[in-house]
Amino acid sequence: MQIYVCLKHVPDTAANITLKGQADYEAGAVKFVANPYDEYAVEEAVQLVEKDGSGEVVLVTLGPSEAVTTLRSSLAMGATRGLLVKTDEKFCDSKTTARALHAAILQDGSPDLIFTGKVAVDTEGSQTPYRLARLFDLPVANEVSALAINDGSAVAERELGAGNREVLEMKTPCVIGTTKGLNEPRYPKFPDIMKAKKKEIKELALADLDPALDPRPNLGKLEPVPERSGATMMEGSVEESVAQLIRTLKEGKML
Amino acid sequence: MYDDRKYTEENMPKTGILLEVENTELKDINFGLVTAARDTGANEVLAFTTEELGTEAQNDLARYGVSQLIRLRTDSADITSSPDNCAAACVQAAREYGLEYCLGLATAFGRDIFARMAALLDVELAADVLQIDFKAKTAVKSHFSGKTMATVSLQETPGLLTVRPNAISPVEQPATLESSVFQADIQSQAKVAVKEIKTSDDRKMDLTEAPIIITGGRPIGKPENYAMLQECADVLGGAVGASRAAVDAGYAPHSMQVGQTGKTVSPNLYLACGVSGAVQHFAGMKTSKVIVGINKDKDAPIFEKCDYGIVGDMFEVVPALTKALQQEKQG
Ligand SMILES: Cc1cc2nc3c(=O)[nH]c(=O)nc-3n(C[C@H](O)[C@H](O)[C@H](O)COP(=O)(O)OP(=O)(O)OC[C@H]3O[C@@H](n4cnc5c(N)ncnc54)[C@H](O)[C@@H]3O)c2cc1C
Numbered sequence: 001m002q003i004y005v006c007l008k009h010v011p012d013t014a015a016n017i018t019l020k021g022q023a024d025y026e027a028g029a030v031k032f033v034a035n036p037y038d039e040y041a042v043e044e045a046v047q048l049v050e051k052d053g054s055g056e057v058v059l060v061t062l063g064p065s066e067a068v069t070t071l072r073s074s075l076a077m078g079a080t081r082g083l084l085v086k087t088d089e090k091f092c093d094s095k096t097t098a099r100a101l102h103a104a105i106l107q108d109g110s111p112d113l114i115f116t117g118k119v120a121v122d123t124e125g126s127q128t129p130y131r132l133a134r135l136f137d138l139p140v141a142n143e144v145s146a147l148a149i150n151d152g153s154a155v156a157e158r159e160l161g162a163g164n165r166e167v168l169e170m171k172t173p174c175v176i177g178t179t180k181g182l183n184e185p186r187y188p189k190f191p192d193i194m195k196a197k198k199k200e201i202k203e204l205a206l207a208d209l210d211p212a213l214d215p216r217p218n219l220g221k222l223e224p225v226p227e228r229s230g231a232t233m234m235e236g237s238v239e240e241s242v243a244q245l246i247r248t249l250k251e252g253k254m255l
Numbered sequence: 256m257y258d259d260r261k262y263t264e265e266n267m268p269k270t271g272i273l274l275e276v277e278n279t280e281l282k283d284i285n286f287g288l289v290t291a292a293r294d295t296g297a298n299e300v301l302a303f304t305t306e307e308l309g310t311e312a313q314n315d316l317a318r319y320g321v322s323q324l325i326r327l328r329t330d331s332a333d334i335t336s337s338p339d340n341c342a343a344a345c346v347q348a349a350r351e352y353g354l355e356y357c358l359g360l361a362t363a364f365g366r367d368i369f370a371r372m373a374a375l376l377d378v379e380l381a382a383d384v385l386q387i388d389f390k391a392k393t394a395v396k397s398h399f400s401g402k403t404m405a406t407v408s409l410q411e412t413p414g415l416l417t418v419r420p421n422a423i424s425p426v427e428q429p430a431t432l433e434s435s436v437f438q439a440d441i442q443s444q445a446k447v448a449v450k451e452i453k454t455s456d457d458r459k460m461d462l463t464e465a466p467i468i469i470t471g472g473r474p475i476g477k478p479e480n481y482a483m484l485q486e487c488a489d490v491l492g493g494a495v496g497a498s499r500a501a502v503d504a505g506y507a508p509h510s511m512q513v514g515q516t517g518k519t520v521s522p523n524l525y526l527a528c529g530v531s532g533a534v535q536h537f538a539g540m541k542t543s544k545v546i547v548g549i550n551k552d553k554d555a556p557i558f559e560k561c562d563y564g565i566v567g568d569m570f571e572v573v574p575a576l577t578k579a580l581q582q583e584k585q586g
Binding site for chain 2: 011013014017019023025036093094095121122123124125126127129130131133134138139140141142143155157158159160161162163164165166167168169170171174180181218219220221222223224225227228230231232233234238239241242243245246248249252254255
């Protein structure tokens, strides 16, 4: 089985983001990791190839040179090799991202399955799997939390909210966007980390891949979410403070 | 396909919305979407759905400003069990009606159909937006897991956006509603088929759709204690959430978790009970309109970041709140 996993190099969700300029941030001050939802994708792909007994898991990243470190830590989860399409654009638009990933995969081999995470935690676009599927003319399911691959077909489940789930059937190859619940991503052990250091990571320049690819971030401005300045405290006994709260909320038309 | 006409009063920009209907009922979260699309009367709003809606739903839509209700139909393909066909029919309708913008809700359904439409049309999609400025052609959306807000430009036609449920409050602005049917002429593009919907036994309101949320943190102590919050939520017409510490302790399922690794919500009112106020929790509920903290520690960090606070034991405050609300209701 030839499986491609699209993996994004993103700031750690626990990191403090320091903004600068109109739509930029101090990337140097932040720890970068693999997009958390992409880890479910890597784990699923590795498990499928392990079960199949043959094939490879190829990680594909569009990002800066530093993304090599993220690729290495994900290779330690058992993936075979990596492809890094280099761009210095921090917020590559989603159309260009999908085209770059498509071109890189197409140049490399023919996928039996393509995985992505359901959303990138930095730009929060949740559309890459769909655009990729369109470019490959393949079926797509996103936010998948259960997956069964059979001979030539896939059955995927996605959460609809309020505990309801949708069961989707499609032919393979297909594109699957993964989310929490699909599996438990493994913590690489020391020997796996050492092994990953020797795995191949092929670097490509975005323009070499396709000169027509021109990332156009459509981000006009980045601002911190306004913080509240502190609570107005309700005073008195439990009954009194509850009554005061209800009154206040009613005045503000919240109740 | 699209021309740059100058608009007169009669020739207002048309904005299409895709309605969310569940078991033939129009969900309340649609009305905020109508308000977002209406742009205080600058846009004509056309509402699309694959379902048949009754008079009550039609009257409600008219009251918030929908002037055309259009049922999407097709004889050539199945649009109810195929998201690909549904998206293709929406794309065709967008072209046919000359829609400048198409708005949906950032729910499981809306996220899926709009991303499929964006891929078909090869246009940008502004996902999970909180505000729209049609004049400036921009939208504001969450970025960096709720830590920052990004202003994105809407340069393409049609502009595709999904709006976070409850982020834009519904405002009534009556219009005269006409209903019609649009027969989409699409070849089936079904690549995935919905085989089954697995429903959970207890039909609770989804957190992301709830106008009011009451959350219990780690000190809830055991799963059964959430009944106390559920009782309060029932009086309020809301849903119950949990912090990650409570989920990790096994007191609540992950589907109830609010925060960076759980659900992102924007209710009108968020009551956090026994929640310390960690940044990761706030990443998921910061955009709530009003946040109330109930915590027994007067120095808990939550009080620095919420609107109203009560210092007290949630096991005393919440039942007192429920009781007071019940008494209010009874008159
Ligand atoms: C990568 C990452 C992702 C995370 N994602 C999330 C997420 O999605 N959601 C999330 O919630 N957290 C998340 N966290 C965890 C977060 O950092 C906090 O640990 C968590 O939110 C704490 O939960 P809590 O407030 O319920 O519990 P605690 O921190 O234990 O706080 C309990 C609070 O309740 C008060 N209290 C105790 N007893 C009572 C009582 N009887 N009545 C009233 N008040 C009482 C205490 O004073 C205290 O303030 C994440 C952390 C990391 C590192």
